[in-house]
Amino acid sequence: MTDTTTTAAAAVSVRGVGKRFPGVVANHDVTLEVRPGTVHALVGENGAGKSTLMKILYGVQKPDEGEILVGGETVHFSSPSDAIKHGIGMVFQHFQLADNLTVLENVVLGAEKLHGIGDAARTEIRRISDAYGFGLDPDELVEDLGVGERQRVEILKVLYRGAKIIILDEPTAVLVPQEVDALFENLRELKSQGNTLLFISHKLDEVRAIADDITVLRRGTTVTSVKPADVTQHQLAELMVGEELPSPSTAESTVTDREVLEVRDLQVDDAQGRTVLSDINLTIHAGEVLGIAGVEGNGQTELVEAVVGMVRPTRGVVELSDQDVTSWGTRQRRESGVGYIPEDRHRHGLLLDAPLWENRILGHQTRKPSVKGGWVDKAGARIDAQRIVHEYDVRTPGIDTTARALSGGNQQKFIVGREMSGDPKLLIASHPTRGVDVGAQAAIWDHIREARRRGLAVLLISADLDELIGLSDSLKVILRGRIVADYDPQTVTPQQLGAAMTGAKTAGEEA
Numbered sequence: 001m002t003d004t005t006t007t008a009a010a011a012v013s014v015r016g017v018g019k020r021f022p023g024v025v026a027n028h029d030v031t032l033e034v035r036p037g038t039v040h041a042l043v044g045e046n047g048a049g050k051s052t053l054m055k056i057l058y059g060v061q062k063p064d065e066g067e068i069l070v071g072g073e074t075v076h077f078s079s080p081s082d083a084i085k086h087g088i089g090m091v092f093q094h095f096q097l098a099d100n101l102t103v104l105e106n107v108v109l110g111a112e113k114l115h116g117i118g119d120a121a122r123t124e125i126r127r128i129s130d131a132y133g134f135g136l137d138p139d140e141l142v143e144d145l146g147v148g149e150r151q152r153v154e155i156l157k158v159l160y161r162g163a164k165i166i167i168l169d170e171p172t173a174v175l176v177p178q179e180v181d182a183l184f185e186n187l188r189e190l191k192s193q194g195n196t197l198l199f200i201s202h203k204l205d206e207v208r209a210i211a212d213d214i215t216v217l218r219r220g221t222t223v224t225s226v227k228p229a230d231v232t233q234h235q236l237a238e239l240m241v242g243e244e245l246p247s248p249s250t251a252e253s254t255v256t257d258r259e260v261l262e263v264r265d266l267q268v269d270d271a272q273g274r275t276v277l278s279d280i281n282l283t284i285h286a287g288e289v290l291g292i293a294g295v296e297g298n299g300q301t302e303l304v305e306a307v308v309g310m311v312r313p314t315r316g317v318v319e320l321s322d323q324d325v326t327s328w329g330t331r332q333r334r335e336s337g338v339g340y341i342p343e344d345r346h347r348h349g350l351l352l353d354a355p356l357w358e359n360r361i362l363g364h365q366t367r368k369p370s371v372k373g374g375w376v377d378k379a380g381a382r383i384d385a386q387r388i389v390h391e392y393d394v395r396t397p398g399i400d401t402t403a404r405a406l407s408g409g410n411q412q413k414f415i416v417g418r419e420m421s422g423d424p425k426l427l428i429a430s431h432p433t434r435g436v437d438v439g440a441q442a443a444i445w446d447h448i449r450e451a452r453r454r455g456l457a458v459l460l461i462s463a464d465l466d467e468l469i470g471l472s473d474s475l476k477v478i479l480r481g482r483i484v485a486d487y488d489p490q491t492v493t494p495q496q497l498g499a500a501m502t503g504a505k506t507a508g509e510e511a
């Protein structure tokens with residue numbers, strides 16, 4: 001079914017592109033036709049080769065073979081600046097903005113030659129913002145902007161540099177439903193004015209809602225391009241996997257009355273003495289998943305760090321199984337059975353340049369199977385790394401491969417497997433399935449549910465509201481460092497949660 005028809009008018013054509021890394025064929029014989037003025041989605045399992053293809057289109061990676069055409073003209077990019085010269089811009093999932101600068105300063109940084117840094121630049125930014133309904137004020141500080149607005153600054157940045165083809169890497173991963181709607185409005189407006197959008201996503205319902213064309217990658221190659229109306233979400237997932245999907249296990253309650261984590265009157269102040277978390281009270285029982293919903297930056301990071309022992313609270317108590325651990329460090333807490341999936345896998349979760357088997361040891365240096373008789377047990381760590389690769393379906397040439405060489409989703413699967421090792425009694429999970437494909441997400445949920453059945457308590461932080469609702473036994477909403485609402489996951493809707501997260505009232509409800 002692969003669409004190989006090519007018209008000179010295609011915004012981007014990819015023909016027979018291949019890219020190899022040691023031990024891995026990341027892309028082979030990839031074919032992609034992106035029609036101008038459309039939204040084109042790229043979907044596929046973790047490690048299917050989506051990021052590699054986008055990096056090739058943006059000049060970050062060079063293909064080993066094949067041809068790329070932009071507007072019918074063959075191009076050879078050596079760097080992103082070559083891509084930008086041909087009107088291709090990219091918006092990364094991790095925003096690259098300086099918080100202490102204004103919108104204008106962020107936009108013109110590195111592009112001063114275009115319209116200077118003064119009124120001409122301001123006028124141009126206003127023009128773009130007005131043209132697409134972005135509602136951005138050039139003189140506002142970025143630190144005062146919400147997540148959706150920051151993303152618009154990133155899009156404006158590439159438009160300002162003349163991009164007509166914009167690549168977005170999982171743009172909705174950090175947005176609440178209301179922000180997703182707003183982003184889709186922006187994308188439609190961009191499209192109606194002749195721009196072309198190309199984006200990667202694991203959220204198949206959103207893909208079907210916004211895309212004009214969907215290209216599916218499987219194991220490095222394009223398998224088909226479809227129209228959203230012609231496939232269901234389930235069929236799309238099966239095209240990605242190449243087989244029938246397993247049905248996820250049901251989630252009967254396993255909550256007991258044994259308290260595993262208790263947090264009382266917790267307050268955390270930052271280095272400047274500002275209170276970033278206050279009056280936090282929560283209890284998690286064995287067999288219970290407590291979900292915390294919130295827009296990023298509302299105190300979730302500090303809450304996790306206080307429970308893991310990375311920051312000392314100004315006030316309050318943290319108890320693990322009735323033992324006061326407030327003064328304990330991270331290592332002691334981990335040794336008493338705390339697993340920790342960090343929000344930033346590159347900063348806290350992995351040694352990127354170390355092989356996977358060494359990464360098995362990270363954070364577990366003092367426990368089996370990483371040590372034996374006080375010494376690092378290399379063989380034990382290797383065997384267990386192998387087990388994780390197998391049980392969590394981590395796609396890698398082997399356990400001697402560096403963590404850096406794995407796709408984002410496969411890195412995440414490895415971390416989850418490691419932190420679930422040795423039956424922890426408490427799992428602190430920040431965005432456990434971020435960047436993970438739907439099949440692997442279902443598998444991770446199954447692992448967590450299985451452990452929960454055996455008595456695991458989970459503190460779950462996630463930006464994915466379906467995950468929060470689907471996995472949690474109870475739900476709390478955090479806003480500006482405080483818990484502002486409690487919900488029953490059985491009855492709450494993503495829209496209600498989204499509204500509480502942004503502090504908006506929904507009909508018939510207190511804010």
Ligand SMILES: Nc1ncnc2c1ncn2[C@@H]1O[C@H](COP(=O)(O)OP(=O)(O)OP(=O)(O)O)[C@@H](O)[C@H]1O
Pocket residue numbers: 021022024025026044045046047048049050051052053395396404405406407408409410435437
């Ligand atoms: N710099 C690199 N060195 C070695 N291998 C790499 C490198 N970059 C990617 N790979 C490998 O290429 C394959 C494709 O990875 P890619 O990141 O393109 O997948 P993806 O579809 O974007 O996955 P995900 O959904 O998990 O982000 C993977 O097997 C990955 O391990």
